[in-house]
Amino acid sequence: MAEKSPGVDKASMSPSARETLADQFGVKGIISEYLIPIETNTIWYTLGGVLGIALVFEILTGFILTWRYIPDAGKAFGITASMLKEPFWSVVLNFHYWAAYLIFALVMIHMMRVLITGGYLRGKQGLWLLGVALAGIVFLLSITGETLHWDERGFAVPWHISELLDAVGLAGVFQYTHPDLKVISIATEKLIPIYAAHVAVLPILLLVVMALHYYVIRVKKISLPFWLSESGRKAPFTEHVRAWLIYGGIILGVVLVISFISRDPGPAPQLLPSSPFFGSKHGPGTLGITPTYPISWTHGMNRLVAILFNLQPDIWGTVIGMVLMLGGVLAVPFVDRAKHEPRGWTEAFNLRQRGWAFFAIGVFWVIMIAGVVTNAVTPIG
Numbered sequence: 267m268a269e270k271s272p273g274v275d276k277a278s279m280s281p282s283a284r285e286t287l288a289d290q291f292g293v294k295g296i297i298s299e300y301l302i303p304i305e306t307n308t309i310w311y312t313l314g315g316v317l318g319i320a321l322v323f324e325i326l327t328g329f330i331l332t333w334r335y336i337p338d339a340g341k342a343f344g345i346t347a348s349m350l351k352e353p354f355w356s357v358v359l360n361f362h363y364w365a366a367y368l369i370f371a372l373v374m375i376h377m378m379r380v381l382i383t384g385g386y387l388r389g390k391q392g393l394w395l396l397g398v399a400l401a402g403i404v405f406l407l408s409i410t411g412e413t414l415h416w417d418e419r420g421f422a423v424p425w426h427i428s429e430l431l432d433a434v435g436l437a438g439v440f441q442y443t444h445p446d447l448k449v450i451s452i453a454t455e456k457l458i459p460i461y462a463a464h465v466a467v468l469p470i471l472l473l474v475v476m477a478l479h480y481y482v483i484r485v486k487k488i489s490l491p492f493w494l495s496e497s498g499r500k501a502p503f504t505e506h507v508r509a510w511l512i513y514g515g516i517i518l519g520v521v522l523v524i525s526f527i528s529r530d531p532g533p534a535p536q537l538l539p540s541s542p543f544f545g546s547k548h549g550p551g552t553l554g555i556t557p558t559y560p561i562s563w564t565h566g567m568n569r570l571v572a573i574l575f576n577l578q579p580d581i582w583g584t585v586i587g588m589v590l591m592l593g594g595v596l597a598v599p600f601v602d603r604a605k606h607e608p609r610g611w612t613e614a615f616n617l618r619q620r621g622w623a624f625f626a627i628g629v630f631w632v633i634m635i636a637g638v639v640t641n642a643v644t645p646i647g
């Protein structure tokens with residue numbers, strides 16, 4: 267009779283191995299044994315998780331892109347333009363590009379959901395501020411990412427940094443004048459820190475602040491969707507994560523399909539002889555080049571201050587817009603006079619209690635919409 271192998275039966279080992287791992291790393295406490303109200307499995311309460319998943323994919327595709335990309339002002343555009351012609355690389359680059367749009371949209375929707383449900387009430391103002399920091403990091407990632415493409419649109423970013431430094435008398439100190447930027451070796455020196463910010467500093471900051479955001483939600487407890495009646499029932503957090511994965515899979519699946527559609531690389535930056543704008547005396551704005559949607563309000567605000575107040579350099583439009591938008595979102599949780607989270611639509615929109623919070627977020631949206639509309643109506647300048 268064949269002797270039974272002294273080896274351990276795999277089927278019986280796996281659950282206990284899984285349990286040991288979960289126990290060792292304390293995962294049980296944060297996933298399967300962590301119970302949350304069943305009502306929070308609604309889509310509006312899963313968008314933050316979907317956002318987190320989209321950000322992870324953005325970081326992964328960004329990492330893959332670093333295998334091809336070189337932050338050299340003479341080569342970068344050639345690299346991104348040729349990647350967009352190649353089957354594998356075009357999908358990776360397009361996914362990275364369109365997912366950035368998605369992330370921007372999700373941040374906006376998530377922020378508005380949190381505002382309406384008063385998710386920052388009951389001593390969670392700090393959580394809202396962490397959210398503002400996340401939105402700010404996402405904005406900086408969009409701007410630096412747009413630069414790395416290094417077409418004339420990407421070139422607009424150091425061009426505007428130069429204007430800003432010039433306005434405060436520092437362009438010469440940092441060798442950041444417009445003529446400097448047209449020298450490939452000097453432009454490369456400006457591109458490298460932007461690359462470092464986009465691939466290292468900002469993603470690391472994002473992951474740290476995201477971890478803090480999730481931690482504070484765990485400790486301070488989430489609000490409840492007031493449009494559902496409270497059942498008192500709880501479900502393991504794993505169910506919530508499953509909802510994240512389902513919605514995230516669907517939304518990112520759509521982004522993946524869109525990524526197969528070919529995209530124009532745009533015109534080469536004006537510092538390259540191959541550019542249609544080579545030797546131009548004008549900046550990208552005057553040449554009719556506008557930013558992509560998530561940051562298009564910046565150029566729109568530049569146009570607005572130039573048209574309305576003849577303010578020069580027009581980059582002050584972006585600065586003023588940024589200060590007002592930031593002031594608006596930072597103020598929200600401190601001017602909301604509601605004592606507790608709303609229990610219905612009437613309380614959610616009770617302007618006597620929450621009017622100032624809506625006013626503050628209104629400032630944010632007025633600037634954003636004014637910038638986007640101005641950018642669309644009168645883009646050149």
Ligand code: HEM
Binds near residue numbers: 317386390393394397
């Ligand atoms: C990268 C961006 C962000 C990520 C990954 C993220 C993630 C999350 C997640 C997973 C939740 C749990 C509930 C849900 O999914 O709706 C949440 C809740 C919350 N978030 Fe965010 N968030 C981000 C940005 C923001 C922003 C921009 C704000 C506000 C300015 C914000 C403020 C809050 C608050 C106050 C809560 C608690 C809500 C409640 O108790 O109902 N978050 N966030």
